Structure formats: C-alpha cells, structure tokens
Amino acid sequence: MKGEVGAAEGGSERAAARRVFKVTAAGWSQRARHEERMRAGPTRCRPEPVMGFHCVCTTMPGSLPVNAEACWPKDVGIVALEIYFPSQYVDQAELEKFDGVDAGKYTIGLGQSKMGFCSDREDINSLCLTAVQKLMERNSLSYNCIGRLEVGTETIIDKSKSVKTVLMQLFEESGNTDVEGIDTTNACYGGTAALFNAINWVESSSWDGRYALVVAGDIAVYATGNARPTGGAGAVAMLVGPNAPLIFERGLRGTHMQHAYDFYKPDMVSEYPVVDGKLSIQCYLSALDRCYTVYRKKIHAQWQKEGVDKDFTLNDFGFMIFHSPYCKLVQKSVARLLLNDFLNDQTPTKENGIYSGLEAFRDVKLEDTYFDRDVEKAFMKASAEIFNQKTKASLLVSNQNGNMYTPSVYGCLASILAQYSPQQLAGQRIGVFSYGSGFAATLYSIKVSQDATPGSSLDKITASLSDLKARLDSRKCISPEVFAENMMLRQDTHHLANYIPQCSVDDLYEGTWYLVRVDEKHRRTYARRPVLGDGPLEAGVEVVHMGLAHEHIPSPAKKVPRIPAKTDSEAVAVSLSNGEH
Structure with a gap:
C-alpha cells in the first residue's frame, strides 16, 4: 500500500511536470532534465561564499534539487576574465623597414601597430598556466570551486598529452582532481568550442554546481615573409557560471562549418602553417555571411514569439567583435555585415540614411563580392561610423599585440570591457564572430547584465581589466633584429629534447x-x-x-x-x- 501511494504521488508529480513542460522542439530537453532530477531524489543545497565570489557549489555531486525551476542556473555566462600577453613586442613600422617593404604595408594595410612575441622561455603550457593562476588569484577563488577545465589551442607540443593535464598541477594542493573537460583544437576556433562546452555543461544535468574554467591560448608565428607580421601570442582565461555579468543568449548561435585548405599545419616538426591567403579571406567572409544569416533567422523567430515583428540588423548590436587575424580584416567585416543588411532590406530605395548612394549594388550576389573593390570601398565608407561606434575599441589588444589565434576574439572582448564603464555596458548586446580555418565559425551574442551598481559582477569584471592599456604600455620594445633572432632560435630549437x-x-x-x-x-x-x-x-x-x-x-x-x-x-x-x- 505504501509503495502504491508513493507511486501514485510520484505519478501525479510527473503528470504535473508533463503539463508544465509540453513536448516541443524547444521544450523536450528541459522536460527530460526535469524528470531525470525528480528520479534522482532529494539533494542538499548549501550555498557558500568563497573569497569575493559566491561559489555555486550548491548541491551534492551527481544530483540537483527536485525543484528544477528554483535551482536551474540563470544567466549563465562569463563571470570573470583574465588576459595574458608577452612582455615584449616588435614595432610594426620598424619591422616594415627591416623587411624592406613599403611604409604602411603592415601599419595601414594590415592595421597593426605592434606585435607581441615569446622567447624560448614561454610555450603554450606556460602561457595557460599564467592566465589561469592569475585569474584565480585576482578573484580570490579556490581551486575546489572548479568542476570543469577546458583548453582551446592550436599550438600543439604533444600529440597525446593535453595542456589541460599540465594545468592540473595548479590544483594539486587543493586535492581537487574531479575536474571534467579536455583540450579542443580547430585552428582559431578551439577557444570558442571550449567555451561552448563549458556553457553547455553548466546548463546541463551533468552540472554539479561548480564553476567551469576555460582558457584559450596560442603562439602565432610564421616563416619569414608576408605573413610574419600577422603573428602574436597570448592567453585568455574565463570563469563560467550562473548569475554572470556577460550572459550567453540561449538559442542564438549561427554556425557554419565546411572543408577547406585555407590555413593548416601539416608539418609536425614545425610551428609554421601553410597559408593560402586569398582562400583564407574568402572562407572567413563566406563564413561570416552564413553565420549572420542563421543568427538573424533565429533571433527573428525569438522576436516573433515575443510579439516583435522586425528584421534584425547590425544596429541591434551594441557592440560587434570579431576574430582578428589583423585589424583591417575586422573593419572589412563590419562593412560585410552592412552589405548583408542592405541586400536583406526589402524596403523601397532610401535616398537618405545609411544606405544612401548604395543602390547600384542592389542586385549583387554575396558570393561574387569577396574581392570586389567597388563593393568593399562603398560599404566600408558607409559603415565607417558603425565601425567607430561598435567595433573599433575592441581592437586595442589586436592592434597592439597581434593575432593570438584562439584567444583573439576574447582579447577583443577584454578590450571592450577595459574601455567602457559598467553604466555604458549595462544591457548591451555584444555580437561575437569566431572563426577558425579549415574551417569552423559561429556568430553568437552576449547580453550584458543590467546591474552596473558598485560591487556588482559587472563592476568587478570591468575593474579587473581597467589596467589593460597600462599593461600594454609597460611592455618592452625589441628591435626587429632581435625579434628575428628570437624567431630563428624558436625555429632551431622547436621540439628539441634535452634543452635548456x-x-x-x-x-x-x-x-x-x-x-x-x-x-x-x-x-x-x-x-x-x-x-x-x-x-x-x-x-x-x-x-x-x-x-x-x-x-x-x-x-x-x-x-x-x-x-x-x-x-x-x-x-x-x-x-x-x-x-x-
């Protein structure tokens, strides 16, 4: 009888759950997770503050509360962010002279001012160790509060052992070895894939209440020639959890993946990639077109459910940041999004406004315009103000340090957070375009928390990055001759054994x-x-x-x-x- 009553009560609870979570394409997974938690039985919630942050270790591992609505994580996103770049750089104007190229080829043509680089004292493991430990220390976090650690990198120094396992040395004193996650690799996209994995983990039934930690790091070096000035190095560590100041908007990701040999590293004994420059640009821009199209459709569908009937345009982003191989490509990418908006606009010809003077391009096809100088020039001019307002500030690290590969776009995010106040950022939607050669790309959006009060999570994350420009300015300028010697030393000693x-x-x-x-x-x-x-x-x-x-x-x-x-x-x-x- 007791079992029958329990079964009846359980059945009524599940029936109620079914009434709440109807089986739809959007709601099925939520219902399934809810019922799984109900079967798991009661749990113990014990929130506790941890040195400046409220540790989200609120449940016993392996289970979550029956009341899913009350405990399901809200506002999942980036809670804290730390960026590391080398302490030395080469000036791009001086490098132009050293390389014997026309003045402005790197500084104007690529839009680069300085390029950070590593000596033989730094490798991918050391970069990530530095970024992770500084994030933990700056935010007074316990390593016990980390339940997942993901690494995104394309700088491979071991074909089997992951960077993540090296980072686990930082956890030894805490005794915490229950840390999920591993390395992810696909050119410059690995950091974003790792970040998505962390977000998905926190939002899943696998989440045990602890933070996830993501680190994206790379050393970008090229052989002597036209590609060398597009190098750089650095790492970005990000703490992921609920109640974040930088909230990942659910259901708003536009992804495009395709096979191409635009940039790849087939030589296992060399750091240098094989690059098809023209194809790489075409792949980047075509991926941007495809991702933006998918993103617009998804957000338009969300808006329609909310009773808003309008097309999404670039103006609906408060900020727009991009993976930045070099700054000029980012400026062209803003123009590219405006071209997409223009071709998607079904309204009659506008004599005034942002599309003024662009009607001659009404019938162009996107796939025919990747290298059309007339289209590029017209839309770069038309989008200049948008670029200045929404994107230019994001290029601080890219302009001063170069291409960091996987952390590149997150260096752009750090640049925005470092240069705007919490009040200016609050409530803004930040568009993020991540691209990795080969190729994989996603355009997604982050919604900034509305709470900009002193002591808020948004106030803390901006304050932690307020010294970014000062840190860039404190670096040591190295002559092109010494830079070239460093590059040769790295080339000669790459993957050597018994080396000091x-x-x-x-x-x-x-x-x-x-x-x-x-x-x-x-x-x-x-x-x-x-x-x-x-x-x-x-x-x-x-x-x-x-x-x-x-x-x-x-x-x-x-x-x-x-x-x-x-x-x-x-x-x-x-x-x-x-x-x-």
Whole structure:
C-alpha cells in the first residue's frame, strides 16, 4: 500500500511536470532534465561564499534539487576574465623597414601597430598556466570551486598529452582532481568550442554546481615573409557560471562549418602553417555571411514569439567583435555585415540614411563580392561610423599585440570591457564572430547584465581589466633584429629534447610561468617568476636540481605544489609558491 501511494504521488508529480513542460522542439530537453532530477531524489543545497565570489557549489555531486525551476542556473555566462600577453613586442613600422617593404604595408594595410612575441622561455603550457593562476588569484577563488577545465589551442607540443593535464598541477594542493573537460583544437576556433562546452555543461544535468574554467591560448608565428607580421601570442582565461555579468543568449548561435585548405599545419616538426591567403579571406567572409544569416533567422523567430515583428540588423548590436587575424580584416567585416543588411532590406530605395548612394549594388550576389573593390570601398565608407561606434575599441589588444589565434576574439572582448564603464555596458548586446580555418565559425551574442551598481559582477569584471592599456604600455620594445633572432632560435630549437632555454627570465612579467628545461624524454619543467612586493599575485619560485648546484629565488609566500620531472641521470623538481587560493 505504501509503495502504491508513493507511486501514485510520484505519478501525479510527473503528470504535473508533463503539463508544465509540453513536448516541443524547444521544450523536450528541459522536460527530460526535469524528470531525470525528480528520479534522482532529494539533494542538499548549501550555498557558500568563497573569497569575493559566491561559489555555486550548491548541491551534492551527481544530483540537483527536485525543484528544477528554483535551482536551474540563470544567466549563465562569463563571470570573470583574465588576459595574458608577452612582455615584449616588435614595432610594426620598424619591422616594415627591416623587411624592406613599403611604409604602411603592415601599419595601414594590415592595421597593426605592434606585435607581441615569446622567447624560448614561454610555450603554450606556460602561457595557460599564467592566465589561469592569475585569474584565480585576482578573484580570490579556490581551486575546489572548479568542476570543469577546458583548453582551446592550436599550438600543439604533444600529440597525446593535453595542456589541460599540465594545468592540473595548479590544483594539486587543493586535492581537487574531479575536474571534467579536455583540450579542443580547430585552428582559431578551439577557444570558442571550449567555451561552448563549458556553457553547455553548466546548463546541463551533468552540472554539479561548480564553476567551469576555460582558457584559450596560442603562439602565432610564421616563416619569414608576408605573413610574419600577422603573428602574436597570448592567453585568455574565463570563469563560467550562473548569475554572470556577460550572459550567453540561449538559442542564438549561427554556425557554419565546411572543408577547406585555407590555413593548416601539416608539418609536425614545425610551428609554421601553410597559408593560402586569398582562400583564407574568402572562407572567413563566406563564413561570416552564413553565420549572420542563421543568427538573424533565429533571433527573428525569438522576436516573433515575443510579439516583435522586425528584421534584425547590425544596429541591434551594441557592440560587434570579431576574430582578428589583423585589424583591417575586422573593419572589412563590419562593412560585410552592412552589405548583408542592405541586400536583406526589402524596403523601397532610401535616398537618405545609411544606405544612401548604395543602390547600384542592389542586385549583387554575396558570393561574387569577396574581392570586389567597388563593393568593399562603398560599404566600408558607409559603415565607417558603425565601425567607430561598435567595433573599433575592441581592437586595442589586436592592434597592439597581434593575432593570438584562439584567444583573439576574447582579447577583443577584454578590450571592450577595459574601455567602457559598467553604466555604458549595462544591457548591451555584444555580437561575437569566431572563426577558425579549415574551417569552423559561429556568430553568437552576449547580453550584458543590467546591474552596473558598485560591487556588482559587472563592476568587478570591468575593474579587473581597467589596467589593460597600462599593461600594454609597460611592455618592452625589441628591435626587429632581435625579434628575428628570437624567431630563428624558436625555429632551431622547436621540439628539441634535452634543452635548456637560453633567453633571460628577467624579461618576463612578474608572476609569469616559464619553461625551465626539456629533458631527454621531452618532459617539460616549469617555474614561476616571483612577484616582488605586496599584492594578490605575490609568489616565489625555488628550482632544485638534485645532485647539482641549487638555484633559489626566495619567496615570502607559502610553498604549494611540487612539479617533478625526473630523468634517468637526475631528478629535477620545481617548488612553486603562491598566495592563498
């Protein structure tokens, strides 16, 4: 009898759930997740603040509350963001002289001012270690609050071992090894794919209440020639969770994927890609067209359900940011979106306004205009004000540091957050176009939180990036001759075993992770340059070579995880220090 009553009660609850969640294309998954949680039984919710953030570890792993509506994550998106770029750069105007090309070829033709680059002391692992640890420290986060860690990169130094597993060394002191996620690779799109995975995890029945952490990082280098000035390097780490200031709009992603050999890296022993420049531009612009078309259809359908009957246009974005191989392509991309809007506009000819003087192009086909100079010139002129208002500020990092590959578009996001106040950003829709050669692309949108009050999550994320321009200005300018020597050193020593880097650690920012050595089995050892003085990043490094002389950098901070790298002839260990997690 008791079982029958329980079954009846359970049946009535499920019947009620079915009435709430009708089986539709949009609602099926929500209903399924809801019923799965009901079957899981009661759980324990215990929200607790964690050093500046409210840790979202609210349930026991593996289950969520029966009341799905009350506990389902709201406003999932980017909670915090940290960007890292090298401490040295080469001036593009000086590089033009050194390369013997016409003045303005790089600075005007590409729209680039400076290009950051790495010495042999930095690799993809060290870049990501630096970005992740700085994000955690700046926001006073515990590593126990991370339940998923994803890496997006195309800088591959091991065909089996992921960057993510190297980053797990940062988690050792916390004892947290229950961390899902792995690396994702497809040219410059890997960071976006990793970010989508993290967003989807938080919004799924697999979510255990903890944050996801995504890091996109790359070192972009090219052989001597026309492509070399489009290089760069850096990493962006992003904390993903609910109640975010940068909210990913559900159902609003336009994706296009297709096969092409526009840019690829078939040589396993070289960092340099094979590039078909003209095809790469065509693929980028065609992907932009396709993604924008799909995005517009999806948001138009949402608007119609809300009783709004209008076409979506570029003006409906408060800001529009792009993957930026070089800044001039981004400016052309804004013009491209205006061309799409123009061809989609069914209203009669407008003598005035943004389309004034463009009627001669009314019958052009998008696929015929990728390299049409007349179309490009006309729409770049017509879209100039839109570019200045919605996109230009996003190119700060791209212009000053170059193409970072996977983190490129997120460097653009950081640039926006660094240059606008919370009040200016609140409620804005940010369009994001991510592209990776081969090729894969998505155009999606982020809605900025309306809450711009002091101490809000939006206020915190903008404050954390307020020093971005000062950090760019603090870098050291390196001559083109020394830059070329560095590139040759990287080329000659790429993937060498039993190698100790030659460049100075003193040239790195304080708090930067760096490569100590590669042993004869290609195992890499890293250390962190200490931060001198007070601050949340205060740290030190002790490097111990067993059986050899000791190199010691004293630290006032406590010691945390040891990273062993033993060889047959010696054992090498790095003892790291950092502040409270």
